[in-house]
Amino acid sequence: MIPACRGPASHPRSMSLWEHGLHLFRSAVGVVLPAPMLRRAMVLKTDGCPRLVVRDRAFPVRRNLYLVGFGKAVLGMAAAAEEILGDHLIQGVVSVPHGIRACLQQAGMEEMLLKPHSRIQVIEGAKHNLPDREALRAASMIRELAEGLTADDLLLVLVSGGGSALLPAPTPPILLEEKEKVTKLLASRGATIQELNTIRKALSLLKGGGLARAAYPAQVLSLILSDVIGNPVDIIASGPTVYSSTSAQGCLQILTKYNLLSILPRSVETVLSSSISDPSGPKDYSHVYNVVIGSNSLALEEAKHQAEDLGYWTLILSAAVCGEVSRVARLYSQLIQFVCLSTAGLGEGPLRDQVRGDLLKLAAELEIPGLNLVDPLKALQGLESERWVCLLAGGETTVQLQGNGKGGRNQELALQVALELHRAKATGAGYFLGRCEVLFLSGGTDGQDGPTEAAGAFSSQDLVDKAAQEGLDVETFLSNNDSYTFFSKFQNGRHLLLTGLTGTNVMDIQAILIRARDR
């Protein structure tokens, strides 16, 4: 479990980079844990007329509050919300992952469980993140609750990643199995989450704004924890409270792209063609207020704040890092080399120009939204030598699985960075890398990286050599996508980032910490 984050007890200079990295990761996750996040997002004011205040809006409350939720982090969010709302909450239903209560109990995370006499009913479903009968039952209870509301009511909707599978309500005559078949095929053919959820929205009664329509004329307040790059509220959990501008033509384009048109179930064709005559449904969503209350950027901001407190010159590179792990690893390795050249006080020179050129080229190729390295590189170049540097980033990379090993994208990234740095040691940058202490850390904020029990891993430029001394060949493990097995064996698992399930999820976080070695 991620403990509540306090500042580090020891003086920053006496702490290892390792301890700094762990502190930053814990702080980043701490700020998007359900309870603190909910407490920041909404306040129940009881002076005068009781009202629920969220950002610039105040919703009058008089025991007229209902709650629904769906997603992997929603149980903790519901527990925190119920505590804030007290007796004003009349009734609630949340759809959460199969086995989550036992899991949280086992991990000692009681604060994320509902109290014994809670007014919120919990349905566990979507085993293996796939919609099932239980999730279907939860979705229909949620729909019923929403449809029974009046203009005097306020519906609080809690949304987090994993919500799509936990809120299945296929538009008749589509059957659950038919819808699942389409989404499974799309996912296996490499569709993006935007494409996948565009189709899900078109085939669902509740997604793509359907829940907000069902709740009308009640007010709808939707609090959203984002697990998608750029925080698009219409895509996160397939946007059940967000107007959907998706057209049937847009859906057909996606289905054509992935060669699915000829194998669509008849029911899906029927629903898509009937939506051509009613392209978007009602557009008035003035009764809805959607607010993103937790995101990768928020977590990175907190890590930056903490790193600055520790004495680092800190920069957030991007909260939208995506792309193949091996290419992202090359980008991070070149950034590390650039920083080492800069902090070693090397003035303008051909080596740094070369690294800079390679970096800009690679960054352009990766097309990471909003990543502009020109100014950060200038700033790094202008830093006084020996300055501690912290670079932070977040997002979600992808791994093309080729082997049958055990791992996750964060552990694979950490291992790839170590390999890239090892290779760089043989180049002109090697001398400068040797003069710096470097720590690379990548972790999933949900505490689980792929199907492993680690959240991620730490690495550095000496890892490959040290592993070789233990008879472990990094390239062999990487070629089998076996990063977890590697990190479990190497130095008895010391480089694994082990946090346990955190109860939240804002994708992944990377931290690079660099300081000149004492000479």
Ligand SMILES: Nc1ncnc2c1ncn2[C@@H]1O[C@H](COP(=O)(O)OP(=O)(O)OP(=O)(O)O)[C@@H](O)[C@H]1O
């Ligand atoms: N052996 C492996 N090595 C590297 N990556 C792996 C391996 N096996 C699975 N993965 C990656 O793990 C991811 C799936 O795990 P996980 O459930 O953590 O991701 P997710 O479904 O995107 O969940 P979330 O967004 O909640 O973290 C995929 O990106 C997959 O490519």
Ligand SMILES: O=C(O)[C@H](O)CO
């Ligand atoms: O539930 C979903 O659709 C994904 O987790 C993206 O939010």
